[in-house]
Amino acid sequence: MGTGRGGLCRASRPHQHGRARRIPQAASRIQAAEADLSRPRAAQELQRQDPEDGAQPSHRAGRGEGRAVIAELAHHAGTIRFEKLSVAARERLLLCLLANLSVGVAGAKHVVVPEPAMSEGAYRLLSGRSAANARAAAFWNGAAMHARTQDDFHPVGNLHIGTVVIPALMAVADEAEMSGGDFLAALAAGYSVAVGLSRRFSPVTTPRGLRSTCLYAPFGAAVAVGVARSSPAQQLASAIALTTAVNAGTTQTWVDGSDEWQVHTALGAQNALLVNDLAAAGVRGAAHALDGPAGFYRAVVGQEVSFAEIAGDLDPSAAIEENVIKRYPVSGICQAVVLAAERAARQIDSANSVSRLRIEMNPFEMRYPGTLNRGPFHSFSDKLMSAAFCAASVVAHSGFRFEDFHSGAHAVRDRLTALAQVEESSLPLLSARVTIETAGGARIVGEVENSRDEVAIDWTSVDDWAAALWTEAGRTEREYAACRDAVRDLPESRCARLPV
Structure with a gap:
């Protein structure tokens, strides 16, 4: 994988530390299942209770029913392997990666946040330049990948995942040698956790003005970075918990025509690195930050949540297969x-x-x-x-x-x-x-x-669509082809540095 700028791996180097009123939504979840996103989902959703139905303090979560949700998530993420995904999910994940990189390249000229000062640093930017700082690169790339809102999205979780997870993983791949298979396993873990934490609850939090991309995607990105860095389970659990200190954002930006929407994804990518750096430095996160009586879910949906309640939504293949690649640079809706x-x-x-x-x-x-x-x-x-x-x-x-x-x-x-x-x-x-x-x-x-x-963008139709995005940004079809080939070869590649 030596084609294109940034396509060569370099020697490994240390990373820089640089119950409110009930809102019924069951029908929406069933419609989502029938939309068809995943065939078994309709039957599954019919058996479910709305998150706020009879929500009462249930001090079971994380205490009376096994390990805390965060500990279970850390364990789950470490078991995900690219080769264990369904064939359809493996193809979809590669397509999502290529699509997000392409819309990010095209989005570079529409970014509202300042680009990091040019340097000879190791961290690649989707503008074709580079930065000296990992978090700064992830921040700007997160904004660029979302700047056309053409990045992929999950229609039931109502969130953009790739645009938060991929920029963070790009920085990890730039700081230390990582195989393509490890990169893809970390990416799949990010999708799995972001969908698993949002799929049931976004229909409750979204009508309140909370943006799912801000609430849930950062957990996926934090997990992806931890998996990519081979973090010990307890360290990864702390990174997940620390994410509750930095994941916030509302949908008022779409009403007022303001710019926070780009900052949302930028911060999500940057903070995935931050919380993992903090956890690596020994900063501890609450074991029950998600499922405790004063934890994340009690705060945002008015209910404590056990791992058993979300486990069925963590299937990485389903999470990836359900994701939508956008043909047009408008909202997914x-x-x-x-x-x-x-x-x-x-x-x-x-x-x-x-x-x-x-x-x-x-x-x-x-x-x-x-x-x-x-x-x-x-x-x-x-x-x-x-x-x-x-x-x-x-x-x-x-x-x-x-x-x-x-x-x-x-x-x-x-x-x-x-x-x-x-x-x-x-x-x-x-x-x-x-x-x-x-x-x-x-x-x-x-x-x-x-x-x-x-x-239905697939490998037979992606070239015309994606190449046009690169040329619109002033890049060449040859540069696009190098990126496409590197993505297709990634599962067998010893190097995860993709040429962008």
Whole structure:
């Protein structure tokens, strides 16, 4: 694996230490299972109780039922091997890695946080440059990978995982020699833990304004870094516990059109290194930081949680297979809106003839903060979440144009945005229906059910999509090909330094 900048491994070197009102969501979980994300999930979810149903202090968690959740997570993470994943999960993980690196390269010019000062340091940046500090590199790469919001996401956990875990692991791979198989095992552990901790509880925490990417993905990143560094189980447990001191963030950013959303992922990646460095230095985290009577879950969902309650959601293969690779740089929820709008827009002669624009969505997704934004718009961040803006932009331009999300007024698009009606429907997650009515009396419908399958980016279709992202960033197709080949060869590679 010697092709491309940064593709050669170097000698190992030390790393731098540089119950509130019940919110029922069971139906949403069942819809998510039926959306099909994983076939056995519907039956599993039907047997579950909502996290807040009858939530009472249950002093069992971590005490009367075996080891603390954190200790169990540390043990679980250490058992994950890339070769033990399902075939579909192994392929998906490699695709997610390549997709996230590609959107990160393309996102470099859209980062709002300052890039670390250029140096001859060991830590690679997605801009093609390098930094001298591991945490600074992880922070900036975490922002870059999320800057187009085109990084992969989990639709039930409502979170972005790769954009938090991968930048942290890149820094680990830059500081010490690591095989590709070890890198992928750590990455899989990160996905497993982030999904396992969020899948059941995001439907409760999200409506409160807590952003799942901030709450849950940092645990996955902390675990991934600890696994990559071969941390002892007790040290890894402390790193997980210490994450509760630094994982926070809200979804108000999507409503106000502000910039915290990039900072969320940047901090998640940076802090994964920080908590592991602290744990390695002997800083101890609470054994019951997740499951205790004053721990994380009691604080955010009003209930103590035992490991048995989340164990079924930690299957690494299912967590990875369910993840969605985005074709478009808009919210995961609006992927289906864009696809449905494209289908409808192809059937009209002129956007000027549109007299009605109706968008139907899954109720849970429709109520996600920002989805009902109608303007005035302030930035990319409140546009990319808006179902009305996404549909109007597609119809106005007869297709998706990323530049429209970074431009000012546009008469036709703005008229359609004001005209658009967003309504809830019995559609499952990742689905949308767009209906256009024209002044001439025509009625056109575009519909998408399960945009994850509609997008279906795989090894036969990824090249055109990903190479375009690299060239948009001013990089060459040869550079993309080197990265793609390195990712495909990673399971057998002795070196995890990917050329970016």
